[in-house]
Amino acid sequence: MSLVLNEEQRFLQDTARSFFSENAPVEALRKLRDSKDATGYSTQLWQAMAQMGWAGIILPEDYGGADFGFTGLGVVLEESGRTLAASPLFASAVLGASALLLAGNDAQKQALLPAIASGELTLALALEETHHHRPTHIATTAGETANGYVINGKKCFVLDGHSADKLLVVARVSGDTNDTEGLSLFLVDRSADGVSVERTFMADSRNAANIAFEDVHIDSADLLGENGKAWTFLEALLDRGRIAIAAEMMGYALECFERTVQYLKEREQFGALIGSFQALQHRAAHMQSEIELCRSVMLQALSAVDETPEQLPLLASLAKARLNDLVTLTTNEAVQMHGGIGVTDALEIGFFLKRARVAIQILGDTGFHKDRYARLCGY
Amino acid sequence: MEDLEQFRQHVSQWLEENCPASQREPMQAQEQYWGGRNGSFASEDARLWFERMRDKGWIAPEWPAAYGGADLSPQQAKIITEEMKKINARKPIFGLGLWMLGPALLEYGTEAQKQKHLRAIVNGETRWCQGYSEPGSGSDLASLQCKAEDIGDHFLVTGSKIWTTKADECDWIFCLVRTDPDAKKQEGISFLLIDMDDPGVSTTPIELISGESEFCQTFFDAVRVPKENLVGKLNEGWSVAKALLVHERKLMSEIGSDSPRHVLVPNTAAREYLEFDDGKIVDAELRSRLVDYDMQMHAVGLTHFRTFEEKIAGIRSAAPLIMKYVGTEAEKAKSELLLAIMGSRGVGWEGDAFTQSEIDTTRLWAMSYAMTIAGGTSEIQLNVIAKNVLELPQGGES
Ligand SMILES: Cc1cc2nc3c(=O)[nH]c(=O)nc-3n(C[C@H](O)[C@H](O)[C@H](O)COP(=O)(O)OP(=O)(O)OC[C@H]3O[C@@H](n4cnc5c(N)ncnc54)[C@H](O)[C@@H]3O)c2cc1C
Numbered sequence: 001m002s003l004v005l006n007e008e009q010r011f012l013q014d015t016a017r018s019f020f021s022e023n024a025p026v027e028a029l030r031k032l033r034d035s036k037d038a039t040g041y042s043t044q045l046w047q048a049m050a051q052m053g054w055a056g057i058i059l060p061e062d063y064g065g066a067d068f069g070f071t072g073l074g075v076v077l078e079e080s081g082r083t084l085a086a087s088p089l090f091a092s093a094v095l096g097a098s099a100l101l102l103a104g105n106d107a108q109k110q111a112l113l114p115a116i117a118s119g120e121l122t123l124a125l126a127l128e129e130t131h132h133h134r135p136t137h138i139a140t141t142a143g144e145t146a147n148g149y150v151i152n153g154k155k156c157f158v159l160d161g162h163s164a165d166k167l168l169v170v171a172r173v174s175g176d177t178n179d180t181e182g183l184s185l186f187l188v189d190r191s192a193d194g195v196s197v198e199r200t201f202m203a204d205s206r207n208a209a210n211i212a213f214e215d216v217h218i219d220s221a222d223l224l225g226e227n228g229k230a231w232t233f234l235e236a237l238l239d240r241g242r243i244a245i246a247a248e249m250m251g252y253a254l255e256c257f258e259r260t261v262q263y264l265k266e267r268e269q270f271g272a273l274i275g276s277f278q279a280l281q282h283r284a285a286h287m288q289s290e291i292e293l294c295r296s297v298m299l300q301a302l303s304a305v306d307e308t309p310e311q312l313p314l315l316a317s318l319a320k321a322r323l324n325d326l327v328t329l330t331t332n333e334a335v336q337m338h339g340g341i342g343v344t345d346a347l348e349i350g351f352f353l354k355r356a357r358v359a360i361q362i363l364g365d366t367g368f369h370k371d372r373y374a375r376l377c378g379y
Numbered sequence: 380m381e382d383l384e385q386f387r388q389h390v391s392q393w394l395e396e397n398c399p400a401s402q403r404e405p406m407q408a409q410e411q412y413w414g415g416r417n418g419s420f421a422s423e424d425a426r427l428w429f430e431r432m433r434d435k436g437w438i439a440p441e442w443p444a445a446y447g448g449a450d451l452s453p454q455q456a457k458i459i460t461e462e463m464k465k466i467n468a469r470k471p472i473f474g475l476g477l478w479m480l481g482p483a484l485l486e487y488g489t490e491a492q493k494q495k496h497l498r499a500i501v502n503g504e505t506r507w508c509q510g511y512s513e514p515g516s517g518s519d520l521a522s523l524q525c526k527a528e529d530i531g532d533h534f535l536v537t538g539s540k541i542w543t544t545k546a547d548e549c550d551w552i553f554c555l556v557r558t559d560p561d562a563k564k565q566e567g568i569s570f571l572l573i574d575m576d577d578p579g580v581s582t583t584p585i586e587l588i589s590g591e592s593e594f595c596q597t598f599f600d601a602v603r604v605p606k607e608n609l610v611g612k613l614n615e616g617w618s619v620a621k622a623l624l625v626h627e628r629k630l631m632s633e634i635g636s637d638s639p640r641h642v643l644v645p646n647t648a649a650r651e652y653l654e655f656d657d658g659k660i661v662d663a664e665l666r667s668r669l670v671d672y673d674m675q676m677h678a679v680g681l682t683h684f685r686t687f688e689e690k691i692a693g694i695r696s697a698a699p700l701i702m703k704y705v706g707t708e709a710e711k712a713k714s715e716l717l718l719a720i721m722g723s724r725g726v727g728w729e730g731d732a733f734t735q736s737e738i739d740t741t742r743l744w745a746m747s748y749a750m751t752i753a754g755g756t757s758e759i760q761l762n763v764i765a766k767n768v769l770e771l772p773q774g775g776e777s
Contacts (some may be wrong), residue, residue: 034541131652131722132662157723200732203741208723210732269519279758328715335748339517339756340542343588350588354726354745359422361723367664 016079024085035204040207056117061267063113070305074247090161096123103225124164126155133267142171183230195293204355211243239316248324321369327356399424415506429471447501476500477506510540510554528557546595570616589745632706704760707750714744
């Protein structure tokens with residue numbers, strides 16, 4: 001386990017940084033927002049990312065992946081976070097690919113992973129049913145039929161749910177809402193009969209949807225993992241997701257922070273650069289301290305995915321809770337320290353501010369992860 | 380005391396008889412009446428309510444009756460506010476003329492200026508905006524550059540102002556301009572009233588992160604302003620500005636207590652969006668944040684009352700100087716807390732997937748960032764407390 005990036009990873013970081021600043025600057029998100037783009041991301045960008053190997057970044061080479069591991073993924077996500085690049089990277093290349101790796105059988109992997117790696121096929125995880133992350137709160141049902149299952153229920157906050165080709169649907173085959181037993185994971189075509197998708201327009205101008213399933217029939221071959229036992233791998237899947245989104249959030253924090261420090265060195269009031277005022281210096285130095293702590297947490301959490309999975313639950317909750325706090329701090333300070341210009345739409349800080357608030361809600365807010373961390377520590 | 384009790388009864392009865400039922404409902408932002416040539420009433424009831432209050436002199440109850448007020452004492456004015464709140468009566472009119480310029484004119488204006496502008500404000504005929512900040516002069520307001528040259532019978536104003544709230548909808552602007560470029564920075568500033576219709580005045584709206592266009596950049600290209608529009612003495616505008624800022628900051632500190640919009644408040648939102656068990660919020664983090672907020676607001680509310688009572692009793696304390704800071708920071712914390720309570724329903728932006736009050740709450744959150752910046756940033760408020768209350772030694776940072 002190493003708390004520094006190796007040479008290959010540092011190279012990846014440089015590559016990703018110039019890739020995103022050239023191909024997906026914040027300006028691109030603004031255009032998607034202002035043109036009310038139907039897909040919500042540029043398919044051209046996604047193809048270019050796939051060509052870089054990033055659609056299959058965590059997948060083994062056998063499936064056409066780049067096999068960079070989670071640390072490599074974290075590097076790319078962080079850089080994509082710096083420019084708020086909208087793409088299916090998180091929904092498909094992280095959650096979708098991880099679900100298949102963790103729960104898919106050989107046939108399913110063979111059939112789907114190469115298409116995910118090439119960027120042709122995109123997936124989305126349909127998990128949440130309430131406005132707060134409650135992964136066991138599943139009322140969506142999957143009843144058994146002669147040759148498969150029939151799904152009924154409603155999902156919300158499905159990231160990329162309106163654009164993904166296939167949905168990974170968490171449904172209940174037995175037990176009560178909130179039981180960990182009795183959950184199953186199914187692959188459902190977004191265009192299947194009975195699936196209705198309502199895109200939700202969120203503050204971050206990225207992509208999410210509410211999805212209703214009404215008597216949606218699926219084949220038994222579309223069950224992932226053992227029936228009723230999804231919880232055994234779902235937690236691991238969610239922890240990967242939590243660490244990955246935290247890596248992306250690290251990018252928002254760094255970018256906001258660096259732009260703010262730059263502004264402190266440019267803006268003059270009272271005949272001095274505002275960065276010379278200690279009231280602001282201390283707050284900037286405080287942010288730097290928090291960033292350093294989060295950097296260590298992220299490096300450890302990312303490498304744990306591949307090396308010490310038993311530490312994953314604790315590290316995932318640590319990472320998500322701390323990064324939630326870090327993006328709140330850095331985006332709020334960025335606005336405040338910019339003064340009047342900070343609340344204008346022309347300045348890009350506002351995009352980070354809004355994206356941060358959405359990301360905080362993805363796979364667990366601070367309260368959720370503090371509670372989970374405390375439980376894992378036995379109190 | 381007894382007189383005040385009688386007055387309260389009179390107010391309560393009058394409001395009961397004169398405030399239409401529709402004007403006791405929570406109001407959407409677009410229903411507010413701001414007066415001026417672009418102002419319009421959202422309904423006939425809104426017009427009626429405004430006219431009745433105007434005729435009673437209660438739009439600006441403390442102003443002299445000669446200028447459209449009712450000659451009432453601060454205690455009596457407070458009773459009107461309280462009784463209005465009791466029945467949820469809407470404010471009949473909003474505006475910087477009423478809140479900020481009016482009080483400054485009463486103190487510094489000439490008789491002619493009072494005659495011309497005060498009644499027009501109370502009657503809703505003119506809407507005012509504030510031209511203080513410039514691109515290079517925000518916190519350091521006294522460094523402002525927009526200049527007014529004395530060219531005999533009038534001033535010639537050249538320069539630009541920024542962050543001018545609603546300048547594109549206003550009739551008049553009260554401005555700080557430089558009239559003596561050679562004097563010490565606070566000593567070369569004058570306070571001018573400028574008609575936005577005058578040739579050479581133009582505005583460009585600036586979009587906010589909330590998606591609204593609340594403010595503008597305002598340009599003055601050789602605008603001729605009559606001499607009689609100077610408020611206070613030449614080069615003594617800074618005193619007028621400071622007096623007016625006191626009204627502005629007091630106003631902003633109270634913003635939370637009469638939020639005009641139909642949006643959620645944390646306590647009721649918690650009931651709608653959080654799980655309870657045995658009367659307690661299950662989420663320990665959010666429960667703790669909510670109680671922090673409620674306790675803070677409780678203390679802020681009590682301090683508002685205390686500052687009022689101190690003022691009547693003629694007691695000076697540090698309390699009024701902290702109110703803008705604590706009030707606006709609390710307001711910002713409230714918005715952030717609301718979003719946290721609402722979870723993924725708190726980050727909707729538009730469309731049918733979210734309720735109108737959810738979307739309004741999210742957008743108000745985006746606007747809440749303006750509170751701790753506009754009217755003097757929190758940092759500047761703290762500097763003022765350190766300097767004026769604590770009399771701490773001042774380094775290079777004024
Ligand atoms: C929504 C909104 C509406 C507004 N409406 C109006 C209006 O109608 N009319 C008008 O004239 N103005 C208006 N303003 C402008 C407002 O008064 C200024 O934005 C404010 O005074 C800050 O100035 P600035 O934007 O230039 O920021 P700056 O002064 O450049 O400040 C940048 C940062 O530096 C900090 N800073 C500056 N000096 C110090 C110091 N000495 N010590 C520590 N920190 C310091 C500030 O606190 C801030 O965090 C509005 C602003 C907003 C956001």
